Amino acid sequence: MRVDAFDFDLPPERIALRPARPRDAARMLVVEGDALSDTRVADLPQRLRAGDCLVFNDTRVIPAQLEGQRGDARIGATLHKRIDLRRWQAFVRNAKRLRVGETVDFGQGVAAVAEDRLPDGSFVLAFGGEEPVEVLLERAGTMPLPPYIAGKRATDDADRSDYQTMFAREDGAVAAPTAALHFTPELLASLKAAGIASETLTLHVGAGTFLPVKADDTDDHVMHAEWGRIDAATAGRLNAVRAAGGRVIAVGTTSLRLLESAARDEGTIAPFEGDTAIFITPGYRFKAIDGLMTNFHLPRSTLFMLVSALMGLETMQAAYAHAIASDYRFYSYGDASLLLPGG
Incomplete structure (x- = not known):
């Protein structure tokens, strides 16, 4: 499909710079079939x-944004995907000033060698020293806020907690599974009391989620791979939910x-561990989920394509037009939508 089919006019002031407080006070647009409800x-x-069962991503965001020097050149790095204990794939700002074999000093005793440059322009950074890379990042890194937020204000101490879900326990993400930012222990308790179950899986969200779609046609866009895991016990419980007539509702596009x-193919969920680069666009046949809770996404993004695949492009265009006209807050710190294609 043409990428411009997923374009719409989003006023910049609709992009939230801070989350709602308390978290579950955020607004939620419910889309059931083609019916809209403000809640x-x-x-x-x-x-x-x-x-029903909600499925959360328990990945934990690490301080994966680094600023450093290579000689007199300023170099920025956003870690994207772990390769091994000391090496990460990273997107590099001012990459033309960095060559393979050179060292970037990120301060605080943290340095990395540009070990390789990959075909997509990213680098393999090998961190020196004996301390775990996670320890080095806590010392020298900052939270990797999306560019549409970071371009409007500086990252601060509040983001260390604001940009982390209550489910976060598995280190490795460089972007938050933001739909789950809305949840609180009190909300989870209310859901449990209503007979609604919850499960967790792990998908380490990479920096590729921030990248714009530069191709003119969706067939020409290449997704970056991310590592994920669903254990056998979790898969079994989710299959039991659907077998009993319940719905599996993904919380966030990463879980989905x-x-x-x-x-x-028949719709059951198998245990999974490894990389996925799945790219969901209209025409995709959903097999594992019955609904999605997600934030509001940017124009021409792979995530707006995904929600359009679930609900239909015309339905989502109408829902987003309503959200913009009704002053919903967009993107990572913004409001939520609950998408139920069955109505």
Whole structure:
């Protein structure tokens, strides 16, 4: 499909720079079939059914944004995907000033060698020393806020907690699974009391989620791979939910993409561990999920393509037009939508 089919006019002031407080006070647009309802995230227990199951991503965001020097050149690096204990694939700012074999000093005793340059222009950075790379990042790195936020304000101490979900426990993401930022222990307790279950999986979100689609046609866009895992016990419980008539509702596009990567053709979910580069566009047949809770995405993004695949492009264009006209807040720190294609 033409990428410009997924374009729309988003006023810059609609992009949220801070999250709602408390988290579950954020607004939530419910899209059931083609019907729209304005609600709050705190209303979620009333919008789902007993027997449904929400699936969260338990990845934890690491301080993966680094600023350093190579000689007199300023070099920025956003870690994208772990290769091994000391090496990461990274997107580099001012890359024309960095050559393979050169060392970037990120300060605080943290340095990395540009070991290789990959075909997509990213670098393999090999960190020196004996301390775990996670320790080095805590010392020298900052939280990698999306460029549409970081370009408008500096990252600060509040982001270390704001840009982390309550489920975060598996280090490795360089972007938050932002739909889950809306959840609080109180909301989770209300969901449990309403008979709505929850499960977790792990997908380490990479910096590729921030990259714009530069191709004119979706067939020409290449997704970056991300590592994920669904264990056998979790897969079994999710299959049991659907077998009993419940719905599997992915919380966030990251959970959805991993569930669909793990799905068998007949719709059951298999255990999964490894990389996925699944790219979901209209025409895709969903196998593993029955709904999605997600934030509002940017024009021409792979994530707006995904929600259009789930609900239909015309339905999502109408929903987003309503959200913009109704002053919903967009993107990582913004409001939520609950998408239920079955109505």
